[in-house]
Amino acid sequence: MRNDAAGLLLPAARPGTCLADVAPGWLSVAHDALRCPDTAADRAAQPPLSGVIGERSFEAHPSVRADGTVVWWLVDDTDHRLVREALHMERERTAFLAKVSSMLLSSLNLGRCMDVTAQMAADNLADAALVIAPAQGPQLPVVTCLRGGHPVLSHESVDPDDVPGLGEALRGFPPVPSRWIDPAAAPEWMVPEGFGPIGSIVVTPLPGHGVPAGALVLLRRSQTAAFTEGEEVFARLFAARAGAAMSAARLYAEQASITEILMRELLPPSLHQISGVDFAGGYRPSMDHDRVGGDFYDVHPAVVDGEASLVALGDVCGKGLEAAVLTGKIRNTLHALLPLADDHQRMISLLNTALLNSHHTRFATLVLASAVRKGNAVDLRLTSAGHPRPLILRASGAVEEARTHGTLVGALPNVPTHTAALTLAPGESCVLYTDGITEAKGGPMGGTQFGDERLQRALSECAGMPSESIVERIQMLASQWVGDGSHDDMAVVVISAPRTRHLSAVNGHTRGRFTA
Amino acid sequence: MSTRTSHRLRGDEAVRQLADELWEAVSAADEYTATDLVLRAVDDGVDPESVLLDVIAPVQGKVGREWAANRLSVAQEHAATAVNERAVAALALHPAARTAPERGRITVACVDGEWHALPARLLAEVLKLRGWRVDYLGAQVPTPHLITHLHRTAADAVALSGSIATRLPTAHAAITACQSVGAPVLVGGAAFGPDGRYARRLGADAWAPDARAAADRLAGQPLARPQPDHQQLDDLPHLADQEYTMVARGSASLVRTVFTALEDAFPAMRAYSELQREHTAEDLAHIVEFLATALYLGDEELFTGFITWTAEILTARGVPAHSLPPALGILARELKDFPRATRILRRGTDALIPLHATTAGNRA
Numbered sequence: 001m002r003n004d005a006a007g008l009l010l011p012a013a014r015p016g017t018c019l020a021d022v023a024p025g026w027l028s029v030a031h032d033a034l035r036c037p038d039t040a041a042d043r044a045a046q047p048p049l050s051g052v053i054g055e056r057s058f059e060a061h062p063s064v065r066a067d068g069t070v071v072w073w074l075v076d077d078t079d080h081r082l083v084r085e086a087l088h089m090e091r092e093r094t095a096f097l098a099k100v101s102s103m104l105l106s107s108l109n110l111g112r113c114m115d116v117t118a119q120m121a122a123d124n125l126a127d128a129a130l131v132i133a134p135a136q137g138p139q140l141p142v143v144t145c146l147r148g149g150h151p152v153l154s155h156e157s158v159d160p161d162d163v164p165g166l167g168e169a170l171r172g173f174p175p176v177p178s179r180w181i182d183p184a185a186a187p188e189w190m191v192p193e194g195f196g197p198i199g200s201i202v203v204t205p206l207p208g209h210g211v212p213a214g215a216l217v218l219l220r221r222s223q224t225a226a227f228t229e230g231e232e233v234f235a236r237l238f239a240a241r242a243g244a245a246m247s248a249a250r251l252y253a254e255q256a257s258i259t260e261i262l263m264r265e266l267l268p269p270s271l272h273q274i275s276g277v278d279f280a281g282g283y284r285p286s287m288d289h290d291r292v293g294g295d296f297y298d299v300h301p302a303v304v305d306g307e308a309s310l311v312a313l314g315d316v317c318g319k320g321l322e323a324a325v326l327t328g329k330i331r332n333t334l335h336a337l338l339p340l341a342d343d344h345q346r347m348i349s350l351l352n353t354a355l356l357n358s359h360h361t362r363f364a365t366l367v368l369a370s371a372v373r374k375g376n377a378v379d380l381r382l383t384s385a386g387h388p389r390p391l392i393l394r395a396s397g398a399v400e401e402a403r404t405h406g407t408l409v410g411a412l413p414n415v416p417t418h419t420a421a422l423t424l425a426p427g428e429s430c431v432l433y434t435d436g437i438t439e440a441k442g443g444p445m446g447g448t449q450f451g452d453e454r455l456q457r458a459l460s461e462c463a464g465m466p467s468e469s470i471v472e473r474i475q476m477l478a479s480q481w482v483g484d485g486s487h488d489d490m491a492v493v494v495i496s497a498p499r500t501r502h503l504s505a506v507n508g509h510t511r512g513r514f515t516a
Numbered sequence: 517m518s519t520r521t522s523h524r525l526r527g528d529e530a531v532r533q534l535a536d537e538l539w540e541a542v543s544a545a546d547e548y549t550a551t552d553l554v555l556r557a558v559d560d561g562v563d564p565e566s567v568l569l570d571v572i573a574p575v576q577g578k579v580g581r582e583w584a585a586n587r588l589s590v591a592q593e594h595a596a597t598a599v600n601e602r603a604v605a606a607l608a609l610h611p612a613a614r615t616a617p618e619r620g621r622i623t624v625a626c627v628d629g630e631w632h633a634l635p636a637r638l639l640a641e642v643l644k645l646r647g648w649r650v651d652y653l654g655a656q657v658p659t660p661h662l663i664t665h666l667h668r669t670a671a672d673a674v675a676l677s678g679s680i681a682t683r684l685p686t687a688h689a690a691i692t693a694c695q696s697v698g699a700p701v702l703v704g705g706a707a708f709g710p711d712g713r714y715a716r717r718l719g720a721d722a723w724a725p726d727a728r729a730a731a732d733r734l735a736g737q738p739l740a741r742p743q744p745d746h747q748q749l750d751d752l753p754h755l756a757d758q759e760y761t762m763v764a765r766g767s768a769s770l771v772r773t774v775f776t777a778l779e780d781a782f783p784a785m786r787a788y789s790e791l792q793r794e795h796t797a798e799d800l801a802h803i804v805e806f807l808a809t810a811l812y813l814g815d816e817e818l819f820t821g822f823i824t825w826t827a828e829i830l831t832a833r834g835v836p837a838h839s840l841p842p843a844l845g846i847l848a849r850e851l852k853d854f855p856r857a858t859r860i861l862r863r864g865t866d867a868l869i870p871l872h873a874t875t876a877g878n879r880a
Contacts, residue, residue, distance in 0.1 A: 116698075
């Protein structure tokens with residue numbers, strides 16, 4: 001028996017014919033299975049039966065009647081299935097785009113963004129992908145990736161205008177839709193080695209924001225299906241993300257290089273031995289993400305051999321970049337005043353005048369030290385302008401405060417100071433530091449200042465140590481004292497009279513045996 | 517070429533003798549002799565990598581052991597390390613140590629808070645010798661600096677060195693951050709455990725027991741690019757109970773509480789000098805720090821190992837360790853609502869029982 005609809009669907013299935021002859025295999029097999037008592041018990045657990053008849057697909061629901069005959073109800077689910085498939089594809093694409101976004105977002109490095117873009121495009125959109133960035137010089141940076149392979153960077157000396165759409169994309173003209181290229185006309189450099197005959201090529205611009213980000217080229221082999229319209233739209237969604245990431249990376253690189261150039265002048269110098277006197281310095285800015293702050297130090301070698309080198313260490317009120325800018329100004333001013341380095345009072349007065357006349361409202365404390373080798377000893381003259389007094393570490397482990405005092409600079413018209421003169425015997429050191437060390441709060445119970453006493457006690461254990469070890473030890477103790485808490489900028493400079501016989505010949509900074 | 521071969525033949529013996537001579541120079545803080553020794557060895561054809569790893573590295577290891585055994589003072593240890601560092605710097609400038617970079621780019625850095633830079637420095641020099649382009653960032657690198665550097669350079673891998681176990685939570689943050697910007701991380705150093713168990717637990721891409729193994733690992737199969745979207749909690753799901761966070765955040769007040777309670781339990785403590793009190797507080801802070809680290813890693817052995825080591829050190833320096841069990845008891849009382857912390861402290865107390873019995877026996 002059959003109803004009218006069944007007649008339309010299976011015209012051959014007239015009453016009396018054998019089901020296996022007129023219905024598709026999947027249905028007749030199911031029919032036979034149903035009549036077999038062994039499997040009948042499992043029937044309820046099985047998913048609804050489905051299969052294809054002609055161009056449409058159907059779900060088949062059997063009802064067994066009392067006389068043992070079976071009625072098959074066929075339900076057309078073609079549209080349902082198509083919608084499900086479309087949904088599945090959309091979900092996959094969304095998951096892919098989410099993955100692309102998170103991969104691209106994680107890096108601010110242009111090279112890495114190009115690698116990720118090429119690899120993800122090759123693995124998901126084509127048989128091979130090229131990411132081409134705007135030329136920085138005469139050559140085009142090109143990252144090529146084959147499906148399942150690793151991205152490879154090369155530089156091509158080619159004219160992008162030879163490829164339709166490429167020149168415009170690289171120059172940042174408004175993004176045009178993807179361009180189809182005749183595979184036969186594709187230039188040789190675009191085709192990865194051993195790729196085989198190309199079926200289709202599409203060039204998609206990578207939209208940058210204000211800056212050209214480059215172009216994405218997708219290649220498919222001749223045996224792979226050509227790009228559908230839907231795929232092309234999808235490739236554009238992908239390109240939008242890749243372009244945004246690449247232009248952000250380019251902007252970051254530009255900003256970072258600007259910062260680095262400006263910062264270079266503000267970074268504390270690396271110190272070493274000069275004319276038989278050991279110098280070592282260490283600096284820790286208050287913010288871990290900063291590299292500069294309101295503390296500064298410099299060592300200026302004497303212009304004339306045999307005269308004293310000048311050390312300056314100071315602390316500008318405030319911290320962070322703004323304070324660092326003022327330290328740059330003070331360091332430049334002191335540099336210009338070097339011909340007067342003999343006369344600490346005069347240098348400090350002139351610096352004071354310069355600061356009072358500037359638009360900065362900040363003031364600063366600093367200490368100047370002139371150090372010169374005399375025989376095995378080092379003669380020192382120390383002048384503090386409102387700064388913590390330098391500490392002298394004697395060979396015995398005794399720690400003395402240098403008897404210098406004075407007024408801070410940049411606040412008052414007159415800055416009287418008193419200079420202390422002393423001598424360091426071999427192995428003895430003078431420690432200049434900023435109050436970031438002594439005022440560091442922390443300790444095992446929290447909230448306690450590191451303090452002068454603790455600093456002096458720590459120093460007395462450092463008797464006879466090389467200058468850079470003393471710097472490191474003080475920095476380490478102060479940092480450990482602070483723990484994870486916040487702190488001010490911390491700077492230390494140590495001036496040492498080298499221990500006799502153990503002259504510093506090579507230390508990686510000075511000219512040594514192989515660096516002359 | 518012939519000197520090179522003859523040295524290879526003499527091999528181990530020559531290298532051992534060189535290490536002995538360097539130890540003499542380093543322990544006397546004799547920088548001149550030390551650098552001269554190292555340079556002359558390379559002049560004579562000893563492989564620079566061998567000088568770094570078979571001469572300088574073992575000598576530095578001995579510096580650490582001698583210090584731990586109280587046979588070197590703090591000043592001597594620092595001076596010896598400084599001399600060793602200068603020897604490395606001198607070696608790096610020798611013409612025989614100059615290698616043109618032909619491999620990829622590696623960033624070598626120490627975990628923030630890590631001051632022992634020499635192991636990382638040795639690795640950096642070995643990688644340079646093997647043809648890598650190396651960016652050596654030095655001791656205690658704050659994670660933001662490390663990440664900024666990676667954004668700028670796109671290093672093929674990061675080699676991270678750490679010797680202090682209590683810096684492991686910081687190391688974990690650094691490892692995860694490097695991975696999130698696409699750089700795989702190889703870790704090494706005593707902090708990661710003798711078998712590298714903490715390296716695995718913290719999701720590092722590779723671990724190496726020493727500089728040579730690290731260089732070999734990097735020379736082999738390139739480290740795979742890490743998956744993005746990886747978070748610290750994925751490696752250590754137990755962190756969700758917040759026990760680590762609570763203990764680490766409240767460590768100063770925990771130390772204060774335990775200190776006061778200890779004073780009640782041991783009236784003798786009231787007679788301590790200011791310095792003694794500070795040392796006691798520092799010891800307590802250390803215990804809390806190790807407890808926090810053990811909570812972070814979910815590893816009780818880290819804590820019991822530290823506690824027994826502390827007891828031994830205290831005993832070796834003539835300080836009776838009998839205040840340790842009560843200190844742990846008071847901590848356990850303070851942290852009674854934290855099941856993992858309570859369990860770790862109980863294990864620590866149990867570990868002290870045999871030691872305690874021996875010291876008591878000795879005194880009797």
